[in-house]
Amino acid sequence: MATTDALTLFLQSLPKRSYYEILRVPRTAKAREVKSAFHGFSLLYHPDRHVGASDEVVRLAAEIYKRGVEAYACLSRPPLRERYDRALEDGKLRLDASAVAEDLPAPPPPMRTLETIATTPRGKQHALKADRLIAIGKLDDARVQLVSACQCEPYNGELAERLQALYEALALEPL
């Protein structure tokens, strides 16, 4: 019973802990220290270390272990760790779900839709169609619509820039 209580308490405290605190390493810890801290953590909480214990203990340990893996997956990958350190400065204790190594460097802020960039009613109509076509991956059809939008608003520099970007994207497509 004591184990169950201790595990429950620890699990409940996890949302208030940083990844460093979960693995019990200093912010300055080197890769090797992070690894060995994770091994120590695993010896305590890996579900296989609780074979034969009550189902509740196994469940709690698994929940805790998964948070430790999350911490380790972040702290053991330098680009992610860097990003986490910045997030930590802003008081965020968990890296959001989309943060996996591949996304790096940080994705650009979401693009404005073509519809908001266009200013004339006809231009907006074409731009909206282009937005929708891009969303479903039909870049070539989107290009036709965007060309029409640009013809409605020849002075709209931002729209022309996006058309240019679309041309580049199309040229990069293997097909």
Add this chain to the structure above:
Amino acid sequence: MALAVGIDLGTTNTVIAAVRNGVAATIPGPQGRRLIPSIVSFLPSGARLVGPAGTERRLMDPANTIYSVKRLIGRAWESPEVQQARPKLPFELREGPKGGTVIAARGETFSLPEISAFILGHAKAVAEAHVGEPVGRAVITVPANFNDLQRAATKTAGRIAGLEVLRILNEPTAAALAYGPQDKAHERIAVYDLGGGTFDVTLLDLAGNVFEVLATAGDTALGGDDVDLIVAERMADDLLAKHRFDARAEPTAFGKLRILAEHVKRELSTQEEHVVSVDDIVPGLGGTRVAWQFRMTRSDLEWAALTLIERTFKVCGHALEAAGCEPAELDRIILVGGATRMPMVARKVEQFFGRAPVVRINPDEVVALGAAIQAALLDKTKQRAGMVEHPRIAEESVVEPLPATDEARPPSEPPPGLPVVSKKDPRPPSPRPPPVAQVVARAPFLSPRPTKPLVFEIPETRAVLPRTTQLGAAVARGGAPSQRPAPPPLPSGPPRRSPPSGPPPLLSFEAPPALAPSAPRPAPLLIDVTPLSLGVETVGGFCDRLIDANTPVPCDRTRTFTTASSGQTTVTVRVAQGESKRFEENTFLGEVELSGLTPAPRGETKIAVTFVIDPDGILDVKARDDSTGREQTARLQLVGAQTSPAEVEEMRARHAAHPIGESAGVLPARRPIAGEA
């Protein structure tokens, strides 16, 4: 209490092992063979036959003799793997329920897990007969790069065979576990596994008693079979030149050549030259047979196989790159898989890594032994009783690297079904230098070596020396090396000759490590990883990664999804595994359907979906409606998988009722099959 076993369900061979009385040992079948061919043959009665007769049945009845299912298991009908294999296989594949693949034989169809279950069921029966105890639970191994569908299908196979699957374990991890930790505080290990049809390499970190997988890479179309094919091609050329007989035009003749080729290849692992004489391949006048002789030297074979073996090092390069380390940084290279018995493999491995590989445990048994150790570690009943410690490896699975002498090597059996006259090379084989490195590396653990090599009555080709090796906790109590530890209790069954006692050791070993005699090592812990990244499809056909490859398991990740139109009550999320940014280029696993959502304006309903990868590396999903806090039903429908309890139960019942064939050609008494007679 039902025994917990470890099963290496291989593409070519299946091996079953168990830990009993602190000793991990593979379990032999009735004829003493420890390797069960992974072949299921359906007799004319419809009864199934699994066992040593499999190889022979492949020649006699190719259309009803199923092999290499492991290459297909967990693959959708539409997948390139199935579509490419289809024209090459002599048995019939069909599209099954839910986009899966089934096999048709003798008027019945079987799902791929059902075929694997026949092999597992046979292994289970072999173990039960040998041990005299029921076998109820098992750790089953899979290649490290098996995806979710392949793992789930393998687990289903175990359940169909009536086993409680304690864990789906990665083969290289199992091999590393069988070797156990060394006394070095921290080491890096490579597991080089060349089997019949596949090659895998895995890099692990071993710190104390914690094993952590760093990276894994593989080639699913590279193995010993390819070497056989090269040799068979040589043979076909030879037949054409000497007898103007085109074996390539006759599938049966070429099939025989492949079996013969495998035999020659194996012989050349211990001999410099091998000659076979065969008289049943070339037809002569009036039904007579023409005798044909084929000679091959080891160096012929090595030249022919060179490019093939070199391909393995490209794969090693990928794994090293993924782990961010250099070949020279590895402290141990473990050889796994029957094909690593070719002497050139060890040589090439040494060239590549700059270090002699370790082959102390039989390369075709080591995975099953590791699985058995993990099974013991996960065995609740034993854990409760505090009975688990790191087991020893049974002496018959320990290889003694000696210069090959004819006495020390029992002659290998000729392939079944072929009247082969094998001649040994008249010249004595050139002595191989003893690979000292591996002996010294394990020296503190070894017992003294008897002066005369002994041959055990074990039918497989191997030089065996009685030797007790201790690992982990057992080491601590091993005492000084000059004291022979009590021999491990041998498994029951045919009695073996016991080693003579007393002769002084030939090699002087280092002093044992200073271990407190009463300090047992804690049981080892495996930290395994998911081999492939997991992602969901996003607009535009892209793959949004949720969990990166090589993340330890169990792990999870939560992502919020929303409705795209107003009043929508279901949301479907498509899931795939793989490293490509394009969703379609990855392996599509299936869909997660979130249903019963409260109708609301578009984008207002927010569902948090948690993707969980369990310790088996198998995906599960849970969902919660963020706006209401209510648990949502999330149904994960995998492609081609029949994993619901009802479906598994149905297959298990069918499996239990399916008649077992006695042996080749003997018709079993049970159940006539519709369509026959």
